[in-house]
Amino acid sequence: MVKLPELSLPDDPKLAQNITHFARALRKAGLPIGPGRVIDAIRAVEVAGFTKKRDFYWVLHACFVSKPEERAVFGQMFRLYWRDPQYMEKMMAMMLPAVRGVQEERTAQAAEKRAAQALLDGQLPDLPAPPDADDAVEIDIDASQTISAQERLKTLDFEQMSTAEMAAAKRMLASLRLPVSPVLSRRTMARPGDLADWRRTMRAAIRRGGEINEFATRRRRPRYPNLVVICDISGSMASYSRVILHFLHAVANREGQGWAQIHAFTFGTRLTNITRHLRKRDVDAALAAAGAEAQDWEGGTRIGECLTQFNRDWSRRVMGQGAVVLLITDGLDRDPGAGLGAAMERLALTARQLIWLNPLLRWDGFAPKAQGIVEMLPHCSSFRAGHNIEALEGLAAALSSPDDVGQKARLMAMME
Helix, strand or coil, X not given: CCCCCXXXXXXXXXXXXXXXXXXXXXXXXXXXXXXXXXXXXXXXXXXXXXXXXXXXXXXXXXHHCCCHHHHHHHHHHHHHHHHCXXXXXXXXXXXXXXXXXXXXXXXXXXXXXXXXXXXXXXXXXXCCXXXXXXXXXXXXXXXXXXXXXXXXXXXXXXXHCCHHHHHHHHHHHHHCCCCCCCEEEEEEECCCCCEECHHHHHHHHHHCCCCCCCCCEEEEEEECCXXXXXXXXXXXXXXXXXXXXXXXXXXXXXCCCCCCCEEXXXXXXXXXXXXXXXXXXXXXXXXXXXXXXXXXXXXXXXXXXXXXXXXXXXXXXXXXCCCEXXXXXXXXXXXXXXXXXXXHHHHHHHCCEEEEECHHHHCCCCCCCCHHHHHHHHHCCEEECCCCHHHHHHHHHHHCCCCCCECHHHHHHHHC
């Protein structure tokens, strides 16, 4: 039992107790908060005072948040716990498995489900009492066409997943394969094929006194290409990039996955090479090391500058022998006029296949109106969604089909 320190705030005698309850809710939501950090938070509030909500928010934020990925959860928990009591009722209603005939439809924001589950502690609000057995009407429902829980999880947006759903999704992604077909190298090998092997033919003729009985042949050696992943980790992409990097870690550490080498880069306002971190066997340690290496998580986006830096500093090192490039970004560049189109064109020319995954394609009414998307779209080989498991399964199909263009043709027609 944690002993609460004395808190000299006469207007709020139960504030220390509320901060402790708030810390427990954060811990249930997945933040690693121990008794020491709770005591530090109470003492920090005592020193900073309790006059402005903004100051109170950032004092608790400084004490409880230690990683960039914890910011969204903390923000939603603070909003639910300290600011908007009616908001909690909406979240409870949203979690009920009831048919919402007259209820206002509302899409959960990032980390809202996770925060609501932590505050509810796995309990659902009181439901109406079931009708008496005599008055009950037996209804037969044909469930043969309903989707299973696993199929529903495949179509659920990563940003809308609860903690349990996200854990299940990561287990599914860990078993998902990203196959690639081998390509033919310039090098040849002494196997029957369609290329004449004059050296072996002449050597055999010399052994027979100059008589040529048959022509030896060679064929080109098959090899696997490199996979280069360039992932946007800006604020608008935080929920998706983290899950996709989790998926790529599983691909990079799977035996016989087919790729010659897998290189991974992150970018927001600057480019960071996280290839060596993805080689760690433990996924949590790998992503933690990648997060420590990349200091621009959940910040702004400078796609043009980062792609230019990649073309200048890394392209010759990792793009040799026809690499496949997987670009993961929403295309919302803060400064799209800074050479974005030229950088994208050069990247496409050095890659065997440039596949762009954009979570914004989850919207049915998506149109290429942003200047960054207009600059980038003509240069990609395939333009696909990347917001759920089903979309990543479609990525595997695109890799096995070099002629796949995804939704590029449809969106290019909208730009004309």
